[in-house]
Amino acid sequence: MQLTDTSALVTGGASGLGAATARALADGGAQVVAVDLGSAIADAPPVDGVSYVAADVTDEQEVRHAVGVAADLAPLRTVVSCAGIGPSARVLGRRGVHDLGLFAKVVQVNLVGTFTVMALASEAIAQTAPDEHGQRGVVVNTASIAAFDGQIGQVAYSSSKGGVVGMMLPAARDLAQHGIRVNTIAPGIVDTPMLATVGEEVRAGLAAGIPFPQRLARPEEFARLVTMIVEHDYLNAEVIRMDGALRMAPR
Template sequence: MQIQNVSAIVTGAASGLGNATAAALAAQGARVFGVDLDVSDAPALDNVAYVKADVTSEAELRHAVALAAEQGPLRIVVNCAGIGPSARILGRGGVHDLGLYRKIIEVNLVGTFTVLALAAEAIARTEPLDHGQRGVVINTASVAAYEGQVGQVAYSSSKGGVVGLTLPAARDLAQHGIRVNTIAPGIVETPMLATVSEEFRAGLAAGVPFPQRLAQPSDFAQLVTQLIQHDYINGETVRMDGALRMAPR
């Protein structure tokens, strides 16, 4: 799958993994539509048009998909939008907030599926390329899908769901020439992590077998471009974690 001269949608594009991905795809010639809940402070990037949309809103996502398809062909979708509040099932304040649990599932899992499904509808209408391929969707899970830590029950549930939908989604969309893959990052140095001390970040890096550093958003973006270009990788979840296996806490 070529990146140049196609439309791409990247959710969560205003910062972190999504912003690095949008920049990488634009640098390789894609027309990128960066979707996020708040795009007011999103950094200006050549060939990236920001679209304010909530991944839990079908109407707003349909609008974003239509914009991208108009500039088409829409062939690339990368789901990076997500939230990660933590809470224990039984904490000092009582039982886990049930509304918070639903919200995390709604954004991370249902939102990912909604983007995938609505974008696939548009991609399926494009002209097929070699071997009938039309496009690729790449989702973002987390190593927490496999080794969720204390306080990550909701987050791990949502990311485990993303891993679980990957293969059946690839099978569902195979007849339309659409591949589906997922990346499960380990500890990435995103703006969220920038709020903690340098000493704490160094401790996190020391726990990574090799290389002993935190992943960078650019590492994620590089893997995205590689998965797009490798046409025979389909229905796969790729861990990007330096061989890290998370401890309980």
Template sequence: MRIENTAAVVTGGASGLGAATATALADRGAKVFALDLPAAVDRAQETAGVTYLPCDVTDGDEVRSAVAAASSAGVPLRTVVNCAGIGPSMRVLGRKGVHDLDFFAKVVQVNLVGSFTVLAVAAEAIAATEADGQGQRGVVVNTASIAAFDGQVGQAAYAASKGGIVGLTLPAARDLAQYGIRVCTIAPGIVETPMLATVSEEFRAGLAAGVPFPQRLGRPEEYAQLALSIIEHDYLNGETIRMDGALRMAPR
């Protein structure tokens, strides 16, 4: 599918994986709408071809408003990349007692329900566009994690939310096939994002040492490269792709 002269929505687009993807899409000629929380948008680095929109992906009205803006860009909305998410940890049963139930629900609400909300609302808008010569209208790329398969101690909520995204991928692809919309998921391993910026170099080196090859942390630009490959590869659909250097996470 062609990227040039189309519109794209990227959630979590003000930093990390989302910012790298928004930049990569803009560099390829897309009109990009980067959605993020207001504080993140205020800190975002201005990028040519990228319009930043404050949006909470758990708020359906805000998502509809953002998608409407992208749909009014004068070019067809073709691409959605869901990068918005949170990754806190808590044990099912810890020193302070049982896992906070509201906390569990919040992680699922942001990571899974938020991704589904953007997918569904954007799919409605994409389905209303004119198909290309191959019957294609668009593609949605969701972000899971290798925690969906190898969740560690303290990752019950996070792994459950990301596992839900993996489980969503195939049925969503089948649901949207009649409209010419593909759905795929990327499951990154340990990537250098703002969440890792606060840890020591020694700790980062320890994380990198556990990756079979290449023995380093992933880069946001590599996630963006994979997202663009999925968008342009018309026969990739209903698939979850691990991007992890063959890493399989230990229990802790």
């Protein structure tokens, strides 16, 4: 599927994986709507071909508005969900049981938010004219290797990302009749702003545990994988680990 003369929606688009993806899709010819919280958008630099819309992925009306903005620019073909949070807490820790509200919030943002964006965007994509092969669009969701190798303290995060993986196949089957593909990327340790405050010694330690390449992944590599998935018409219902062969230890 081609990006030119289409629009794309990217959540978490003001920084990290989302920002790199928004730039890559814009460079490929799409008109991109980058969705993020207002506070994040305020700090985002302007990018040619990228428009910013403030929205919370857990708010249906705000997501509908963002989808409408993208659909008004050009036929909506590409949807990439990068928005997410990853607080750490054990089931039973020094301060007692895992905060139940925190667990629910992580699932609400990472899983329910991803589903909300996918469902509402698919509704708009399904209303577009198909190409000569019957295609209308592609959804790329972001999981994590924590969906498979969750570490101590990642019970909420791993649950939410495992849910993203689990909903992919039935979603792809549901949306096949509309010409919409659904794929998932499970990144490993990526050098995003979330790691910006970590010292070089810690970063070197993280990189040392990766078989090859023995370094942190770059957001631009995630973005390049997204564009490859968009352009590869036969990729559907696939989880692609982008982790340098890393399998996370318990800690």
